[in-house]
Amino acid sequence: xxxxxxxQPEMSVQEAETVTLSCTYDTSESNYYLFWYKQPPSRQMIxxxxxxxxxxxxxxxxxxxxNFQKAAKSFSLKISDSQLGDTAMYFCASRSxxxxxxxxxKGTSLLVTP
Amino acid sequence: xxxxxxxxxxxxxxSGTSVKIECRSLDFQATTMFWYRQFPKQSLMLMATSNEGSxxxxxxGVEKDKFLINHASLTLSTLTVTSAxxxxxxxxxxxxxxxxxxxxxxxxxxxxxxx
Numbered sequence: 001x002x003x004x005x006x007x008q009p010e011m012s013v014q015e016a017e018t019v020t021l022s023c024t025y026d027t028s029e030s031n032y033y034l035f036w037y038k039q040p041p042s043r044q045m046i047x048x049x050x051x052x053x054x055x056x057x058x059x060x061x062x063x064x065x066x067n068f069q070k071a072a073k074s075f076s077l078k079i080s081d082s083q084l085g086d087t088a089m090y091f092c093a094s095r096s097x098x099x100x101x102x103x104x105x106k107g108t109s110l111l112v113t114p
Numbered sequence: 115x116x117x118x119x120x121x122x123x124x125x126x127x128x129s130g131t132s133v134k135i136e137c138r139s140l141d142f143q144a145t146t147m148f149w150y151r152q153f154p155k156q157s158l159m160l161m162a163t164s165n166e167g168s169x170x171x172x173x174x175g176v177e178k179d180k181f182l183i184n185h186a187s188l189t190l191s192t193l194t195v196t197s198a199x200x201x202x203x204x205x206x207x208x209x210x211x212x213x214x215x216x217x218x219x220x221x222x223x224x225x226x227x228x229x
Contacts, residue, residue, distance in 0.1 A: 033216050045220035100211045101148050102218055104157045
């Protein structure tokens with residue numbers, strides 16, 4: 001079974017600043033996938049970024065990047081140049097290579113202030 | 115645009131009645147879809163895996179007789195909450211994955227309120 005832990009229930013950052021959200025996971029599988037999803041007030045789940053465990057290079061998507069430390073089982077999300085629209089709940093999730101359901105962390109509520 | 119359409123987006127029903135929620139895969143024939151439940155300010159909890167043409171697989175603790183899942187076609191999965199009670203009030207979200215992509219695509223969610 002895979003477990004995902006997000007230790008920061010709430011975070012706040014000023015507009016244009018950088019913030020890092022933490023995530024650790026536990027898995028016994030050799031290949032798996034990791035994701036960050038954003039859930040704004042509309043509650044629509046939106047993919048922010050994904051990382052295949054077999055890839056050593058950290059994924060980046062515009063202002064969003066991850067720090068993937070496979071040995072430490074850590075998968076943090078860095079948001080650069082934070083924008084008011086980044087205010088949302090952020091969920092870290094894992095998926096095994098053999099299954100398709102996602103295992104979610106408890107989430108981090110991010111507030112971007114002017 | 116959306117690749118998974120969930121309907122209705124919200125519903126209010128009386129205790130004891132049944133409510134059906136639909137989840138459609140718009141661009142992909144999904145043999146497997148997923149149903150999650152989310153309580154306020156909490157994470158998504160997997161309820162069941164919906165399998166086209168066969169029985170759904172329920173997670174431990176989820177009552178299969180209360181949460182009926184039907185996946186009769188490759189584009190439609192339905193969740194029926196039977197004999198609903200106020201404690202069934204929650205946000206229900208469906209998703210699908212597959213194809214070349216590994217991420218999940220989610221429906222808009224359904225807010226169920228049982229009064």
